[in-house]
Amino acid sequence: MFAAENGLKGDPRLKSISDAIRVVPHFPKPGIMFQDITTLLLDHKAFKNTVDIFVDRYKDMNISVVAGVEARGFMFGTPIALAIGAKFVPLRKPKKLPGDVISEAYELEYGNDRLEMHVGAVNLGERALIIDDLVATGGTLSASIKLLERAGAEVVECACVIGLPEVKTDQSDLLRKLDLCRVESFFSKQGQNRLNGKPLYILVEPRQ
Ligand SMILES: O=P(O)(O)OC[C@H]1O[C@H](OP(=O)(O)OP(=O)(O)O)[C@H](O)[C@@H]1O
Numbered sequence: 694m695f696a697a698e699n700g701l702k703g704d705p706r707l708k709s710i711s712d713a714i715r716v717v718p719h720f721p722k723p724g725i726m727f728q729d730i731t732t733l734l735l736d737h738k739a740f741k742n743t744v745d746i747f748v749d750r751y752k753d754m755n756i757s758v759v760a761g762v763e764a765r766g767f768m769f770g771t772p773i774a775l776a777i778g779a780k781f782v783p784l785r786k787p788k789k790l791p792g793d794v795i796s797e798a799y800e801l802e803y804g805n806d807r808l809e810m811h812v813g814a815v816n817l818g819e820r821a822l823i824i825d826d827l828v829a830t831g832g833t834l835s836a837s838i839k840l841l842e843r844a845g846a847e848v849v850e851c852a853c854v855i856g857l858p859e860v861k862t863d864q865s866d867l868l869r870k871l872d873l874c875r876v877e878s879f880f881s882k883q884g885q886n887r888l889n890g891k892p893l894y895i896l897v898e899p900r901q
Pocket residue numbers: 762763764765766800801802806825826827828829830831832833834
């Protein structure tokens with residue numbers, strides 16, 4: 694669900710977060726409206742508001758693992774993990790982790806990729822939160838959920854700063870991706886957004 698529909702309606706922190714995100718048209722490819730969170734990181738107050746909202750939501754949920762998606766999920770995931778007293782597990786792009794890994798392939802708005810996690814980073818039955826900066830097709834989060842579940846964790850929720858309600862891609866491609874992700878009521882404003890059966894919590898919609 695969106696934070697504004699879940700108790701934070703009119704909360705000025707959401708506007709401060711949205712205002713701090715820069716939109717760069719046609720990056721990294723023509724037609725993509727790139728949501729640039731580096732400008733949010735430059736704004737101490739807006740960055741702190743972002744982390745605080747997540748920490749308030751997750752601090753009493755008995756979460757022992759925060760998994761962050763490379764690269765931008767690391768920037769939000771690590772301060773959240775520290776604040777709620779959980780360990781941080783990086784989900785990395787291929788061939789970056791030195792130990793034994795498990796791996797999941799996925800599709801992106803602008804390409805294909807794979808995520809890897811160290812074997813042994815997560816124990817059976819641990820309660821996990823997955824953090825990224827942005828959800829578009831849901832392919833990245835879908836692969837992340839699978840990695841955590843393969844390691845025996847219970848994924849409590851996925852959380853992102855930005856949710857793109859529509860993906861700028863051709864319709865059949867989008868349908869194929871949504872099918873791949875088994876997205877249920879994706880970006881419905883009423884009720885919960887769900888991704889592979891897991892609740893999805895989103896702070897703001899993209900800036901135009
Ligand atoms: O919902 P999806 O369609 O899967 O897209 C969302 C993902 O795309 C971006 O990462 P990207 O792969 O560009 O990597 P980066 O963070 O390393 O730049 C973004 O940070 C998310 O992880």
